[in-house]
Amino acid sequence: MTYVAVQGRRSSTADGAGSDTPTVSESDRRRHGRAVTLPRLVPAARLPPRHVLFVTTEIADFIKAGGLGDVSAALPRALTPNYDVRVLMPGYRQLLNAGRPIVTIARLPARHELPACEIGRLVCDDGLVVYVVLCAELYDRVGNAYGDELGVGWADNDIRFARLALAAAEIVNDPALLEWRVDLMHLNDWATGLAAGYVRWLGRRYVPSVYTIHNLAYQGVFPVERMPALGIPSSAFHIDGVEFHGQLSFMKAGLSYAAHVTTVSNNYAEEITTPAFGCGLEGLLKKRALEGRLSGLLNGIDDRWDPRTDPHLAPKFGINDWHGKRANTQRVRRMFGLAPSSGPLFAVVSRLVQQKGLDLTIEIAETIVRRGGQLVVIGRGEFVIEQALVAMAARFVGQVGVNIGFDEGEARQIYAGSDFLLMPSRFEPCGLSQLYAQRFGSLPVAHRTGGLADTIQDGINGLLFDEMSLESYRATVLRAFDLFRATDLFYAMRRAAMAGRLHWRQAVIPYRRLYSELLAEATVRSDEAVGRS
Numbered sequence: 449m450t451y452v453a454v455q456g457r458r459s460s461t462a463d464g465a466g467s468d469t470p471t472v473s474e475s476d477r478r479r480h481g482r483a484v485t486l487p488r489l490v491p492a493a494r495l496p497p498r499h500v501l502f503v504t505t506e507i508a509d510f511i512k513a514g515g516l517g518d519v520s521a522a523l524p525r526a527l528t529p530n531y532d533v534r535v536l537m538p539g540y541r542q543l544l545n546a547g548r549p550i551v552t553i554a555r556l557p558a559r560h561e562l563p564a565c566e567i568g569r570l571v572c573d574d575g576l577v578v579y580v581v582l583c584a585e586l587y588d589r590v591g592n593a594y595g596d597e598l599g600v601g602w603a604d605n606d607i608r609f610a611r612l613a614l615a616a617a618e619i620v621n622d623p624a625l626l627e628w629r630v631d632l633m634h635l636n637d638w639a640t641g642l643a644a645g646y647v648r649w650l651g652r653r654y655v656p657s658v659y660t661i662h663n664l665a666y667q668g669v670f671p672v673e674r675m676p677a678l679g680i681p682s683s684a685f686h687i688d689g690v691e692f693h694g695q696l697s698f699m700k701a702g703l704s705y706a707a708h709v710t711t712v713s714n715n716y717a718e719e720i721t722t723p724a725f726g727c728g729l730e731g732l733l734k735k736r737a738l739e740g741r742l743s744g745l746l747n748g749i750d751d752r753w754d755p756r757t758d759p760h761l762a763p764k765f766g767i768n769d770w771h772g773k774r775a776n777t778q779r780v781r782r783m784f785g786l787a788p789s790s791g792p793l794f795a796v797v798s799r800l801v802q803q804k805g806l807d808l809t810i811e812i813a814e815t816i817v818r819r820g821g822q823l824v825v826i827g828r829g830e831f832v833i834e835q836a837l838v839a840m841a842a843r844f845v846g847q848v849g850v851n852i853g854f855d856e857g858e859a860r861q862i863y864a865g866s867d868f869l870l871m872p873s874r875f876e877p878c879g880l881s882q883l884y885a886q887r888f889g890s891l892p893v894a895h896r897t898g899g900l901a902d903t904i905q906d907g908i909n910g911l912l913f914d915e916m917s918l919e920s921y922r923a924t925v926l927r928a929f930d931l932f933r934a935t936d937l938f939y940a941m942r943r944a945a946m947a948g949r950l951h952w953r954q955a956v957i958p959y960r961r962l963y964s965e966l967l968a969e970a971t972v973r974s975d976e977a978v979g980r981s
């Protein structure tokens with residue numbers, strides 16, 4: 449039986465993630481400078497779950513630009529039923545056109561240059577509640593979450609995401625607004641970072657916030673002159689606030705004001721405290737790490753990624769059904785107009801950005817083709833990379849196929865059909881593509897960095913190279929050819945990759961523990977405020 453503390457006292461097991469015994473540790477007593485009364489215990493099952501507002505700019509159910517969409521679809525669900533998690537996100541056209549009723553439940557006034565908006569409520573088939581910030585002039589547009597059809601970022605992204613962040617803070621501040629009292633706010637990436645600041649600046653109610661970095665390279669940096677328009681007080685413009693090299697940084701707001709910062713692998717959590725990976729924020733991240741306020745919590749994947757049940761595959765297959773897997777390979781060859789071949793099929797499923805090292809893959813293509821391998825790519829992103837990939841396909845007609853596009857079904861078919869997935873990322877906070885590839889029996893060939901180092905065991909469930917150089921990458925691609933010929937070992941590694949499931953069921957446990965600690969800390973904090981008054 450799991451117990452929780454009630455009557456506004458210290459809880460060590462608010463969600464069942466901690467131990468069964470309620471304790472008030474010596475360190476708690478010392479930290480808070482007074483004795484803490486032992487809480488009265490009530491079985492957790494009898495208490496309603498605590499309320500978490502999960503703020504994001506993508507959710508795979510409706511709109512996805514990359515891995516954030518997957519995490520936003522999976523993590524809130526994995527946290528249920530321990531927590532009542534509701535998602536808050538912008539009312540993009542994709543949501544409005546999803547054919548689901550959206551019921552308007554609140555109105556928020558204009559503030560500064562942030563327009564008035566409404567909050568709509570949408571319920572997914574499995575009961576997940578999504579609160580939608582309805583503001584047609586900001587979000588009802590053709591394009592993706594962040595930019596137009598060509599991928600050019602919207603000029604008013606500061607207003608668009610400040611409006612989202614302020615809506616989150618207003619919901620936190622006023623429990624009557626949605627008739628739902630937020631206990632904890634979980635923010636994701638730069639576009640939501642200001643919410644941690646607004647909660648502080650509005651100042652009516654403190655709730656702890658978790659701020660998760662999915663990618664430190666995107667920071668949301670805007671001219672300082674925009675601060676009044678966004679309702680950010682000038683007093684926040686300092687090194688411990690939103691200031692970043694004389695500009696306003698949304699990312700810094702999240703890093704500075706959140707109660708706890710997480711990122712999506714342990715290795716990346718360490719890397720970002722160094723100049724090589726910290727994108728200029730390593731000092732602040734190091735400070736947060738020293739405070740015990742930065743953790744790496746590895747992503748997982750959920751049941752929607754399973755080659756035995758995936759409707760996009762023909763046929764579906766499981767471990768040891770290599771005949772079924774090969775049928776998917778032939779299908780991918782046909783999809784991309786490749787010649788029949790008995791060599792290995794390499795694949796890329798990626799956003800086409802500098803981070804992902806596509807330049808190296810373009811250089812390696814000739815080696816792959818010369819050795820009798822083939823390569824397929826699906827991706828969308830920077831125009832220059834797209835063009836270079838198209839040119840590569842034109843050089844190796846029938847051996848290399850490129851689809852410039854974003855297509856979930858096709859991505860899954862490629863994971864299922866390929867023998868190896870290429871991921872020479874310069875940095876990789878966690879990476880989900882390699883996890884999906886592993887589950888679908890495609891061995892990742894990846895740079896030993898970030899979450900790739902945490903999720904791939906070289907020679908067991910994938911291949912890693914150490915140096916971010918063409919030579920190092922090429923040597924590992926050649927190892928893949930050797931491995932492909934060493935059938936027994938190859939199949940053994942495939943089995944290991946498919947079986948080694950990093951499921952959200954496990955990945956969620958440290959999140960629960962973290963929420964639990966922050967909620968307990970917030971309780972002590974509000975007790976102290978009451979004590980002072």
Ligand SMILES: Nc1ncnc2c1ncn2[C@@H]1O[C@H](COP(=O)(O)OP(=O)(O)O[C@H]2O[C@H](CO)[C@@H](O)[C@H](O)[C@H]2O)[C@@H](O)[C@H]1O
Nearest residue numbers: 514515662798799826827853854855859877878879880881
């Ligand atoms: N052309 C295409 N068509 C269809 N689907 C495509 C596609 N290109 C990519 N995808 C899909 O987009 C997702 C990519 O997720 P990743 O986590 O691998 O990288 P991303 O850089 O987007 O995520 C960031 O956030 C996540 C989440 O925390 C971190 O894992 C990661 O390291 C970080 O860079 C996968 O679901 C993949 O299948």
